[in-house]
Amino acid sequence: MFDVNEIRKDFPILDRKVNGKPLVYLDNAATSQTPRQVIDVIVEYYQNYNANIHRGVHALSQEATDKYEQARIKIQKHFNAAKAHEIIFTSGTTHSINIVANGFSSLLKKGDEVLVSAMEHHSNIVPWQMLCERTGGLLKVIPMNQDGELLMDEYDKLLSDKTKLVFCNHISNALGTINPIEEIIEKAHGVGAAVLIDGAQAAPHIVADVQALDVDFYTISAHKVCGPTGAGMLYGKEELLTKLPPYQGGGEMIAEVTFEKTSYADLPHKFEAGTPNICGGIAFGAALDYMNSIGFDDIAKYEHELLEYATQKLLEIDKLKIYGTAKDKTSVISFNIEGVHPYDIGSILDKLGIAVRTGHHCAQPIMDFFNIPGTVRASFCFYNTKEEVDVLVEGVKRAKNMLL
Ligand SMILES: *Cc1c(COP(=O)(O)O)cnc(C)c1O
Numbered sequence: 187m188f189d190v191n192e193i194r195k196d197f198p199i200l201d202r203k204v205n206g207k208p209l210v211y212l213d214n215a216a217t218s219q220t221p222r223q224v225i226d227v228i229v230e231y232y233q234n235y236n237a238n239i240h241r242g243v244h245a246l247s248q249e250a251t252d253k254y255e256q257a258r259i260k261i262q263k264h265f266n267a268a269k270a271h272e273i274i275f276t277s278g279t280t281h282s283i284n285i286v287a288n289g290f291s292s293l294l295k296k297g298d299e300v301l302v303s304a305m306e307h308h309s310n311i312v313p314w315q316m317l318c319e320r321t322g323g324l325l326k327v328i329p330m331n332q333d334g335e336l337l338m339d340e341y342d343k344l345l346s347d348k349t350k351l352v353f354c355n356h357i358s359n360a361l362g363t364i365n366p367i368e369e370i371i372e373k374a375h376g377v378g379a380a381v382l383i384d385g386a387q388a389a390p391h392i393v394a395d396v397q398a399l400d401v402d403f404y405t406i407s408a409h410k411v412c413g414p415t416g417a418g419m420l421y422g423k424e425e426l427l428t429k430l431p432p433y434q435g436g437g438e439m440i441a442e443v444t445f446e447k448t449s450y451a452d453l454p455h456k457f458e459a460g461t462p463n464i465c466g467g468i469a470f471g472a473a474l475d476y477m478n479s480i481g482f483d484d485i486a487k488y489e490h491e492l493l494e495y496a497t498q499k500l501l502e503i504d505k506l507k508i509y510g511t512a513k514d515k516t517s518v519i520s521f522n523i524e525g526v527h528p529y530d531i532g533s534i535l536d537k538l539g540i541a542v543r544t545g546h547h548c549a550q551p552i553m554d555f556f557n558i559p560g561t562v563r564a565s566f567c568f569y570n571t572k573e574e575v576d577v578l579v580e581g582v583k584r585a586k587n588m589l590l
Contacts, residue, residue: 205537208539215359217415218390223476224472254467257470261419275470278418279407283384289433294350299350300324301349304328304336306353307386328341353383354384357388360549361510362565368399370383381401383404387516405418408473413472432450438455438460438462500519505590509521531562538577
C-alpha cells in the first residue's frame with residue numbers, strides 16, 4: 187500500500203526547516219532527495235569496505251568490486267538490458283551523452299545529418315553541436331507546438347538517408363512532456379539512423395525497457411532517482427559500443443599499453459577510465475532498489491494525482507499561465523504570472539520555505555520558443571503531498587499580491 191506519510195519518514199531532509207518554515211521541496215526535476223536506505227549504503231561503504239576496485243587481490247578490494255558489479259547488474263535488470271557490459275557507469279547524463287557524441291566524431295562524415303528535438307536540455311544540444319563542428323555534420327531540429335508536443339509530421343519530413351543520429355529526451359525537464367519515443371526510434375531505424383534517448387527526467391517516473399524499445403543508447407543520472415550526484419549510466423547496444431572509440435584514456439580502460447600502441451579493454455571498461463565513483467555506483471543500485479520497493483506503478487499513479495490537483499489549483503490564480511500542456515506529461519509544472527519576473531516569485535517562495543526552480547532550466551531554446559525569459563518550475567516527487575501543493579498555491583498568491 188502506497189502511504190506517503192510512511193514514505194516521508196525515509197527522507198530525513200524533509201523534516202528540516204528553511205527560513206523558519208517547514209521545507210516544501212518542489213525542485214525534484216533538478217535533483218531528488220535521498221532516502222536513509224541509500225544514505226546507509228553510502229556510510230556503510232566508507233565505514234566498511236572503501237577500496238579501489240578491479241585491481242587489488244585483498245579482501246576489501248574484492249568486496250568493493252563485487253558490490254560495484256552487483257550494482258551494474260541491478261541497473262541492467264532494471265532497464266532490461268541484454269548484457270551487463272552494455273551498462274557503462276558514468277558521472278551522469280551529461281557525461282553519458284558526451285561519450286556517445288565524442289565517439290561519433292570518427293563515424294560521422296561531412297553532410298551527414300543529426301536530428302535533435304526542440305525541447306532538449308543543453309546537455310543534449312551542445313555536445314551534438316560540437317560534434318557537427320568537428321565533422322561537418324548538420325544539426326537539424328524537430329519542431330514542437332504550443333502545447334510542447336513534437337510535430338511528428340515534421341519529423342517524418344526531416345528523416346532521410348542522410349540522417350545518421352537522432353537525439354531526444356524521453357521526458358522534457360522544462361515542460362514535463364512525455365515524448366513518443368517508440369515512434370521516434372522506429373522511424374529513425376527505418377532510415378538506418380541510431381537513436382540516443384536522454385532518460386534523465388523519465389527515470390524517476392517510468393521504467394524504460396531498452397530491449398522492447400530497441401533503443402541504441404539510453405542515459406540517466408542517479409541523483410534524479412533518489413541516488414547520489416556524480417553517478418549515472420550510459421546504456422548502449424553492444425554492437426554500437428564496440429564500434430565507438432573510447433572517450434578518455436587512462437587506467438582501467440586498457441588491455442595492453444606500450445609507447446607504440448595501446449589496445450583497449452573490453453566493454454564496459456573501455457569507457458570507464460580511471461577510478462570511478464565506486465560508492466556512487468553502489469548507491470545508484472541501492473536507489474533503484476528503493477524506488478522499486480515503492481513500485482513505479484504506484485509512483486506514477488500518485489504523481490499523476492498530484493499533477494492534476496496542482497494544475498487545477500494553480501490555474502485558479504488569475505494571470506497564471508502554464509507552459510507545457512501536452513496530453514502526456516509528468517509531474518512538472520512550468521508557469522509564469524503575467525507581468526512578473528519568475529525569479530521574483532521564486533525568491534518570495536524561498537522565504538516561505540518552498541524550493542522551486544526559476545530560470546531557463548538548461549533549455550533556453552524552449553524559452554525562446556515561448557518568448558519568455560524563463561519560468562517558475564514546480565516538480566513533484568512521490569514524497570510530496572497535496573498539503574504541500576496547497577502551501578505552494580498560497581505562496582504563489584502571496585507573491586503575486588506583493589509583486590503586482
Ligand atoms: C537533469 C537532466 C540532464 C542533465 O543531467 P546531469 O545529471 O546534470 O548530467 C539532461 N537531460 C535532462 C532531460 C535532464 O532532466
